[in-house]
Amino acid sequence: MLESIKNWASDFFVTGDPLIYGADAAIIITLVAIVFVLTYFKKWGWLWRNWLTTVDHKKVGIMYILSAFLMMFRGGVDALLMRTQLAMPELQFLQPDHYNEIFTTHGVIMILFMAMPFMFGLFNVAVPLQLGARDVAYPFMNALSFWLFFAGAMLFNLSFVIGGSPDAGWLAYPPYSELMYNPGVGQDFYIWGIQISGIGSLMTGINFIVTILKLRAPGMKLMKMPMFSWSVLASCIAIIFSFPILTATLALLFLDRYGGAHFFTLDGGGNPMMYINLIWMWGHPEVYIIVLPAFGIFSEVVSTFSRKKLFGYKSMVYAMMIISILSFLVWAHHFFTMGSGANVNAFFALSTMVIAIPTGVKVFNWLFTMFRGRISFESPMLWTTGFIPCFVIGGMTGVLLSVAPADFQYHNSYFLIAHFHQVIIGGVVFGYFAGLYYWWPKLFGFKLNERIGKWAFWFWNIGFYLCFMPQYVLGLDGMTRRLVTYSWDKGWWGLNLVSSIGAGLMGIAFLFQVWQIVHGIKHYRSNMDTTGDPWDGRTLEWSIPSPAPHYNFAVLPQVSDQDEWWEEKQRRQKEGYTAVAPELSPIHMPNNSGIPIMMAGCWFLAGFGFVFHWLWLIIPGLAGVALCMLAHSFNYDTDHYIPVEDIKHTEASLRGAANL
Numbered sequence: 001m002l003e004s005i006k007n008w009a010s011d012f013f014v015t016g017d018p019l020i021y022g023a024d025a026a027i028i029i030t031l032v033a034i035v036f037v038l039t040y041f042k043k044w045g046w047l048w049r050n051w052l053t054t055v056d057h058k059k060v061g062i063m064y065i066l067s068a069f070l071m072m073f074r075g076g077v078d079a080l081l082m083r084t085q086l087a088m089p090e091l092q093f094l095q096p097d098h099y100n101e102i103f104t105t106h107g108v109i110m111i112l113f114m115a116m117p118f119m120f121g122l123f124n125v126a127v128p129l130q131l132g133a134r135d136v137a138y139p140f141m142n143a144l145s146f147w148l149f150f151a152g153a154m155l156f157n158l159s160f161v162i163g164g165s166p167d168a169g170w171l172a173y174p175p176y177s178e179l180m181y182n183p184g185v186g187q188d189f190y191i192w193g194i195q196i197s198g199i200g201s202l203m204t205g206i207n208f209i210v211t212i213l214k215l216r217a218p219g220m221k222l223m224k225m226p227m228f229s230w231s232v233l234a235s236c237i238a239i240i241f242s243f244p245i246l247t248a249t250l251a252l253l254f255l256d257r258y259g260g261a262h263f264f265t266l267d268g269g270g271n272p273m274m275y276i277n278l279i280w281m282w283g284h285p286e287v288y289i290i291v292l293p294a295f296g297i298f299s300e301v302v303s304t305f306s307r308k309k310l311f312g313y314k315s316m317v318y319a320m321m322i323i324s325i326l327s328f329l330v331w332a333h334h335f336f337t338m339g340s341g342a343n344v345n346a347f348f349a350l351s352t353m354v355i356a357i358p359t360g361v362k363v364f365n366w367l368f369t370m371f372r373g374r375i376s377f378e379s380p381m382l383w384t385t386g387f388i389p390c391f392v393i394g395g396m397t398g399v400l401l402s403v404a405p406a407d408f409q410y411h412n413s414y415f416l417i418a419h420f421h422q423v424i425i426g427g428v429v430f431g432y433f434a435g436l437y438y439w440w441p442k443l444f445g446f447k448l449n450e451r452i453g454k455w456a457f458w459f460w461n462i463g464f465y466l467c468f469m470p471q472y473v474l475g476l477d478g479m480t481r482r483l484v485t486y487s488w489d490k491g492w493w494g495l496n497l498v499s500s501i502g503a504g505l506m507g508i509a510f511l512f513q514v515w516q517i518v519h520g521i522k523h524y525r526s527n528m529d530t531t532g533d534p535w536d537g538r539t540l541e542w543s544i545p546s547p548a549p550h551y552n553f554a555v556l557p558q559v560s561d562q563d564e565w566w567e568e569k570q571r572r573q574k575e576g577y578t579a580v581a582p583e584l585s586p587i588h589m590p591n592n593s594g595i596p597i598m599m600a601g602c603w604f605l606a607g608f609g610f611v612f613h614w615l616w617l618i619i620p621g622l623a624g625v626a627l628c629m630l631a632h633s634f635n636y637d638t639d640h641y642i643p644v645e646d647i648k649h650t651e652a653s654l655r656g657a658a659n660l
Contacts, residue, residue: 014161017098019081024161053592055139056550058443060146061124065436067150068118071109072510074157078106080507083467087500089488099484100167101186105160107170112194113153115290115424118432120149120204122293123232125439127208129541129548130226132217132557137210139590140632145200145207147600152197155607159189163611166190169482171279172253174264174272179257185611188257191250192607196600198243198250205239208232217540219559223317226539227303227310228435230317231296234324238285238292241328246282249275258613273338280331288327291423292320294431295362298384301434302366304535305381306373309563312365319358319365326355336407345404352402359395363388378535379453383434386461390426394419397472412482415475418468425464433460433513441534445547446524448516456512463505470495470502532655538563545654551589554647555582584648586641595635599628 014020038044051059081102085094094102124142128135136142159165166186168177177187212233216225253275255261262268264275303310310316332340332348366388375381397419401407410416441447474495479486486492520527533542540557541548543565561567571577606621608614 012162014164019098020161027161048594049592052597053143053594055135055143055590055592055596057124057128057136057139057142058548058550060142061121062443063146064117064121064124064149067153068114068121068432071114071117071153075106075109075114076507076510078102078109080503082106083500083503085484086486086496088497089486089490089493091485094484096484097167100482101165103482104166104169104172104190105156108156108166108190108194110424111170111286111290112197113149113156115428115432116197116201117149117153118436119235119290119293119428120145120201122297122432122435122439123204123208125443126435126541127211127229127232128215129442129544129552130229130539131212131215132220132540132553132559133211133215134552134556134587135590136207137215138207140593140596140638141203141207143593144596144599145203147596148200148203148603149197151600151604151607152193152195152200155196155604155611156189156193158608159186159193163189171283173279174253174256174275175266177253178265180265188254188611191254191257192610195247195250195254196603196607198247199603201239202243202247205236205243209236209240212236217557217559220564223314224559224562224564226296227299227313227316228293228296231292231294231299231320234320235289235292237321238289238324238327242282242285242289245278249278249282252278254610258610276335276338277331280334281328284331284334285327287423288323291427291431292323294387294428294435295320297431297435297438298366298387299362300539301380301384301438302369303563304438304537305378305384306370306375307536308369308373309538310365311368311371312361313562315361316365319361322358323355326351326358330355333402333404333407336404337411349402349404353399356395356399356402363392378437379448379450379457380434380438380535382454382457383430383437386457387426387430387434390422390430390461390464394422394426397422410475412480413475414471414479414481417481418471418475421468421471425468430460438535439541441529441546442541442548443546444520444524445529446520446527447529447534448520449523449527452512452516452519456509456516459505459509459512463502463507463509466502466505467499468502470499474499533565538566540565543568545651547654549650549654551587551642551647551650554584554587554651584644586643587647588639588641590639591637593632593635593638595628595632599625602628 038047051063054060081094082099085091085099124136163185166172166177166189168182168187168190172187172190175181177190212225212229252261252263256263256265256270262270264270264272266272299310299316329351330348332344333352336345336348366384377385397415401410401416401419437448437453474492477492479490479492486496529546532545534546535542540553540559543557544553557564572579602621602624604621606618606625609617609619609621
């Protein structure tokens with residue numbers, strides 16, 4: 001009996017690697033510490049009422065961003081482990097199988113479980129406030145979207161210590177991801193972790209499209225909408241058309257593995273190239289899904305910190321919408337070398353080059369906005385100026401990759417790795433950092449320390465260029481991606497060592513940011529924003545106190561101009577302006593609900609059951625999902641009104657010296 005339990009445990013848990021044992025210990029210690037703190041300070045009720053059951057878009061946004069930072073830590077540690085392994089030739093720091101797992105989880109986590117929640121967090125933080133709305137269109141669905149993402153992320157990360165991590169690359173190409181070559185449960189964790197979180201992503205896309213189209217403040221026509229909200233609309237349109245493709249593709253792969261189908265196995269009459277086409281029909285729009293909101297953030301920041309209206313507003317709108325559409329017409333440039341034929345390659349090469357045009361338009365928009373502006377360089381603007389040269393280099397190397405004949409040289413080399421990170425880190429991560437620093441005072445009511453922020457900025461940037469510039473040369477010199485080691489005679493060690501040092505500097509930069517947040521919380525009284533408008537902003541979110549009250553606007557604003565809050569401030573400075581006290585009325589708000597977290601928990605159990613083929617867990621998990629849906633359908637206590645007296649009290653306590 002004891003022996004059989006030991007055998008089961010050795011198969012169920014990941015064993016034999018000191019790094020895994022260290023991670024096990026860290027997870028257990030962290031969980032025990034969290035439980036102890038919540039119990040000692042009697043905060044379980046507070047946690048349940050204020051966070052776990054909240055449907056407030058701002059709190060949902062904070063939970064997304066916190067999750068993104070946790071995932072950035074996990075994915076960043078993976079990156080540092082890989083760079084340590086490659087720092088010198090013939091190192092044995094990581095075994096090949098472990099290395100395969102780490103580069104797989106690094107890619108999945110950074111794209112799907114770091115960039116996506118960071119983006120959704122900023123959507124939640126800013127969009128309803130920019131639109132002059134009190135919440136998103138579907139607050140319950142918004143909370144459910146977050147918890148489904150979280151359940152999927154936890155399921156995927158669980159593979160690190162239970163069953164084993166996936167190891168077939170971040171897109172899980174067959175045949176290696178098929179059961180014949182990959183019989184472990186790692187790929188099943190991959191499928192169900194992404195599937196569950198993907199449902200949440202799709203619902204978020206629908207939610208924000210409806211929010212933007214239906215909940216704009218009176219008078220805010222589409223062409224008066226803030227640019228970040230436009231970028232969110234463009235991104236969400238791409239989400240609702242691309243994520244169903246991902247869901248269907250992974251469902252087919254699951255049927256191959258679970259039900260013995262042969263959609264992607266040549267022996268059974270399937271075709272692995274069908275998988276590769278499908279996964280990139282989602283995969284390339286996904287790059288634009290996460291980068292378009294960053295473009296919106298840069299537009300807001302450049303305009304605010306240059307004290308100027310955004311140059312070429314309409315051209316920027318058209319550029320982003322065109323990118324959203326064209327992003328579906330370029331996927332095959334990821335596999336020019338796979339024999340699609342000259343005509344097909346030529347089409348996708350041209351479509352890839354064409355998409356560079358609207359992308360380039362925006363860079364000129366930002367530069368002309370800055371031209372003759374009164375620019376100040378607080379943290380959001382620093383990240384924006386750091387982004388521009390970085391993204392230009394990424395764009396130019398992207399154009400090089402779009403040349404089909406030349407791509408035969410670059411394909412699957414470190415040149416591609418450098419280009420990809422140049423675009424994702426320089427474009428997406430820098431953009432989200434700019435957005436986080438920009439909206440931080442609105443979320444928490446205080447600004448972060450600028451001095452520590454500048455240390456973080458410079459460590460990020462210097463580390464970034466040290467890490468990825470050598471990789472372009474390594475790629476041209478023949479170093480291919482997913483290489484676990486190399487010999488001394490290749491002559492690559494010097495550039496690899498510099499690249500690894502750069503990665504280490506970015507790790508230090510992340511620690512600076514954590515320190516900056518801890519410092520900000522500790523000294524928040526000395527950095528409090530008492531104005532509600534610390535950056536002299538232009539859009540509606542800066543017209544309300546910081547932190548924003550849970551109903552956002554005591555009275556819905558009337559919009560007449562593009563930068564409504566900026567124009568309102570100009571109107572107030574004119575002679576003869578008389579402020580009119582708004583007439584308050586009860587505010588209709590949604591109730592909190594525990595159903596989203598419970599439903600996501602049921603999905604987690606069902607997903608875990610699918611991974612191990614445990615019908616005894618799948619059935620109750622899915623039954624729990626159905627019961628949650630029924631419970632929500634018959635729940636009629638879903639909303640409430642905030643009395644006028646409560647609104648007056650909240651406004652008086654929050655505004656203080658803020659503008660009224």
